[in-house]
Amino acid sequence: MPVIVNGYELSDAEMEKELPEHQGTADPMKSAMTALVLRRILLDKANELGLSGEDEDKIEALLVREVVVPKPSSEECLRHYQAHPQRFTVGELVEANHILFQVTPALDLDNLRRHAEVVLQDLLDNPANFAAMAKVNSNCPSSEVGGNLGQLTRGDTVPEFEKVIFSAEEHKIVSRLVETRFGLHIVQLGRKLAGKLLPFEQVESKIADAMQRASHDHAMRQYLQLMVGQAKISGIELEGADTPLVQ
Structure with missing residues (x-):
């Protein structure tokens, strides 16, 4: 036609x-x-x-x-700056480990989620086992180093993962599964550096x-x-x- x-x-x-x-x-x-x-x-x-x-x-x-x-007026820009300070902060770092349960088309998501929840609960009770559990369970190459992702800055990861790691408490395991486009994650935080907010004028x-x-x-x-x-x-x-x- x-x-x-x-x-x-x-x-x-x-x-x-x-x-x-x-x-x-x-x-x-x-x-x-x-x-x-x-x-x-x-x-x-x-x-x-x-x-x-x-x-x-x-x-x-x-x-x-x-x-x-x-x-936009200066006032509108200032409101945006005040509403999203994380976008204008430099030097912010977080150390993170994770265990990835990858989602694939042929996978039973309910069974995967149940398994991930069991692993998460075990790690909340026994945080010292994180590296060993990552090596056994994680579908990420980082499993070979205990799930260690190293030092991360904003923009290094997908937004849904970034939001969690920069808001979670340092030296703790996030108490829920984190869902991203890659699958389900168990996340453990290490050190966090707050960074510096750039002046509005800059x-x-x-x-x-x-x-x-x-x-x-x-x-x-x-x-x-x-x-x-x-x-x-x-x-x-x-x-x-x-x-x-x-x-």
Whole structure:
């Protein structure tokens, strides 16, 4: 079935040119066609407004004109800084050991969880056995060194693991299983160094830039959704408007 946007039929040649840009996506064909549809919609809008230049230049000029977000105020940046001090703290370290019970598609998750809970309870009663239990039970290469992950800083691990290790009490075993995309973890904390909070004045400009980028991304999604809603499209159903348009 041909894909038609505002009376314009997208060609096989356009798809052949666009497809290589989407090979890393879950569905390259759908992603490429979505990008072509969105680009066509914006090109039509740019032409309607009388913008000049090459097609990509017209689209970029359209987005600069239509998607405008204000720079956040100093007060807004300060509120963000105060709400997320951990993001602006340097030198923070934590020593951690873990036992990973890896989740795989063919695995019975309930049985794995029950086994992990038994191991956790045994370690809460006998913390000195952690290294030995890690060697026997952990699916992580760190099992060979007693589950030792060494010194970790923020950004070294996945967010769900990081949140636990930086909030848990040092020299203790976390009293619950920690779930991440990799599986179930039993976590033991070692030393923790608090680090130093950078002064607001030193990070204000970075906060402002990050907040403006986030606002721009949100405004862009809203604008694309509006344009899709106003266009006449057949041959494809767009599930979202997150495909990059200008390379």
